[in-house]
Amino acid sequence: MFGMAAGVLSVRFPERLVVEGLRGPNGGVALAVLFAAALVHLRCNLRRTWDRNSRLMLVFGAMLLQMLVFLVPCLYFRGGTEFDGAMRVLLVPAALGPMLLTQLLGRRHGMFAALYGSLWGGLLVGSAECVLVGVVTGLTAMVTVRHLRKRGQLLRAALVTGVASVVAAGAMGVLGRGVESGMVNQGWLGVGTEALLVMATTLVTALVVGGLLPVFEGVFRITTPLSWLELxxxxxxxxxxxxxxxxxxxxxxxxxxxxxxxxxxxxxxxxxxxxxxxxxxxxxxxxxxxxxxxxxxxxxxxxxxxxxxxxxxxxxxxxxxxxxxxxxxxxxxxxxxxxxxxxxxxxYFFYRKALEQQEAVKQAVAEGRASSEDIPEVSETSFxxxxxxxxxxxxxxxxxxxxxxxxxxxxxxxxxxxxxxxxxxxxxxxxxxxxxxxxxxxxxxxxxxxxxxxxxxxxxLHRRIPYPEAKAAKVRVESVAEEKVREPGERHRPGKAAKQVTGGEAGSAGQLANVIQMPLPGGAAGQVAGQGP
Missing domain, CATH: 1.10.3210.10 (Hypothetical protein af1432)
Incomplete structure (x- = not known):
């Protein structure tokens, strides 16, 4: 379909005819072929969009917006010189529709906008070169904005798209026509000026897309990847x-x-x-x-x-x-x-529980402990x-x-x-x-x-390595009763009334009766309740 429409377009238009060319009989045929091809594409490949009127309105609304913006360079540079023809190709915002639809509806819609937007743009400009440059620009825009994580990355996508557009225009021989015709400075300076104009066009397009996205999201109730990240x-x-x-x-x-x-x-x-x-x-x-x-x-x-x-x-x-x-x-x-x-x-849990209760009542009825009227009804639909x-x-x-x-x-x-x-x-x-x-x-x-x-x-849910228990810390505890019965002058016997506790117990500073013989964060041995080491 794309090749057929492009063929009709290339046969139809001489270079000098721009918007006026649509008034001729061949212009109407080309427009009809393009529109029919777009409808068939939507019907066969984008069925969910085809079945929803709001999505159709969004797709063709974005395409119409792009065509209206296409008219700006077409109407301004209406002359028949090579410079005017070059400007009509270089300054068209071919990335507008692909950027919008990729963010709003996805990659396949962005590709649709890149192909048919370029064809319709070529119909307005009257140049097959516009079609090819537009396709490269649109597809690059679709790829670069597909995985945006921040709204500010739109500008980076615009820079990449602008470079691709410059390369495509140079390969098609469009870049530098103004230099050859003497309308801009001679040499590489003139070529650089035209390249900067292309880059500026894509940057302005990205800024426009960034401003339009919230509007389209609100009107058509669509959540873009950028909005999902915010949510x-x-x-x-x-x-x-x-x-x-x-x-x-x-x-x-x-x-x-x-x-x-x-x-x-x-x-x-x-x-x-x-x-x-x-x-x-x-x-x-x-x-x-x-x-x-x-x-x-x-x-x-x-x-x-x-x-x-x-x-x-x-x-x-x-x-x-x-x-x-x-x-x-x-x-x-x-x-x-x-x-x-x-x-x-x-x-299932409560359904199974209801069945068990039903069976229990049935058993009670069988044993004569309940009436058959007491059997509850259990319907799977209710669960x-x-x-x-x-x-x-x-x-x-x-x-x-x-x-x-x-x-x-x-x-x-x-x-x-x-x-x-x-x-x-x-x-x-x-x-x-x-x-x-x-x-x-x-x-x-x-x-x-x-x-x-x-x-x-x-x-x-991985298993953790079982840590070995810390060795029991040795503590020496003298009970109050033992202190009372101890003879005056009797020397303290270290092994008496000692208590061994686990590492968890040894680490508890709240047990005031224990003296923990392990270094504390300060480096000194813990001394609690006035006991010595």
Whole structure:
């Protein structure tokens, strides 16, 4: 499609025609071919964008914005000289659309903008050279802004993009045309001036993109990678509340974040999004933290509840989490993960407990100790989360990480083999239950996720080297009673009433009856209760 559209474009335009060329019949054909090619590309390769009107509006809105900015050099340099033609190619902001769409929608959308934005720019300028320079500039911009960690790195990406644009323009023979036509200074000074103009154009483009990103994020409710990094700040009010009101849940969320981030990197998903969503996935437990196992103290409140009621309390944390997310205006992706991270899975512990109680009542009925009307009804549906099931790769990864981290807490003397078996059983159970059917994860992805989980858990649950106990410190203690019965003038006998204590006891300075014969930080022997060495 790209080659066909470029061919139509190269046949259509003489160099002198710029915007006016669109009025001819061939201009309309070229425009129709380009637009049809773009629609087919979206329909076949970017289906999720095709199915959402807001995303289509965003894509074509960004492209339209780029075309409007293209018009500035086209209208200013309208002459037919070689200098005017060179300026129309050198000063077009071909990086605008690719930078915007890469940050907002991802790499494939940035590539779409680079290809079709360059074709439409060539249609306006009337030059195949503009197409090729624009493609190089746009693709370089897409690659350089793909993994930005700070907004200030946009300028560095602009410098790299500007260098690529200068190289492409020089290779196409566009750079230096102003020198040849005598419109700028002769020699390398003139070529350097044109190169600086190209660099300045890309820098201004990056500044414009930095200003437009927050606007597009707010209008289209999209979270860019830069915004995900800002949301990863643990000083968010909800996370600060969790540290105080549900510390067990907070620690669990941090561990889930480590698991999910590493797994996302292994399969090429958005690792920063997985980490941030893991931080917030259990915020609903802030409503009733005392009913969650990681926050329960000596008394378990579920002991006084029926299994069905306990299941309702536990499952309610999903709805409570969504309510808190809306109240604190968290973005839609986080809210979706909160809603989906349990899918429609079964609260197996309380379901099993309800079945056991049902069997106990049935046994009592059989023995004549209870009536058949006392047999409770146990429906599996009542013990399942309302869903929906995970619908993105990131949501599914967080869901699996949540289950694996929780199960790892129950391992007794964890070994690498136990960890791998546990992970395998959890993933297989989720697959069998259909919880991953809508997540777009492949079997290869699941294999990489299992390996990543195992590696992360092996490092966090590793065995420590058992330190040998310190040798018992010898202490000499004279009891008050012994002092009273001791004859006057009797010499002190060192071995009498001596007490041996462990290293932990020897280190306790609070035992005032003991004299610890080991050096203290000050270098002197410890002397307590007035005893001598």
């Amino acid at each position: 990863a700040d643990l000083n968010h009010p909800l996370l600060r509340r969790m540290t105080m009101e549900a510390p067990g849940t907070y620690h669990h969320s941090l561990m889930v974040a480590n698991l999910a981030e590493a797994a996302a990197e292994a399969v090429g998903a958005d690792s920063t999004q997985c980490r941030v969503c893991s931080y917030f996935h259990d915020i609903g437990k802030l409503v009733k933290p005392e009913y969650c196992i990681e926050n329960i103290g000596d008394e378990n409140p579920h002991d006084d509840l029926a299994p069905s009621m306990s299941a309702l309390v536990v499952m309610a944390h999903v709805k409570d989490g969504v309510d808190l997310a809306c109240r604190y205006k968290l973005n839609q992706e986080i809210t979706d993960v909160i809603r989906q991270h349990h899918g429609t899975s079964l609260v 399942r989360y309302p869903g929906p099931r995970p619908m993105t790769r990131e949501s599914a990864i967080v869901s699996l990480a949540d289950a694996v981290e929780s199960a790892s807490r129950a391992l007794v003397k964890p070994t690498p083999q136990k960890i791998e078996v546990m992970i395998e059983e959890i993933v297989r159970a989720r697959l069998k239950d259909g919880q991953l059917d809508e997540s777009a994860l492949t079997m290869r992805d699941l294999h990489a996720i299992r390996e990543s989980f195992a590696k992360t858990l092996r490092t966090s």
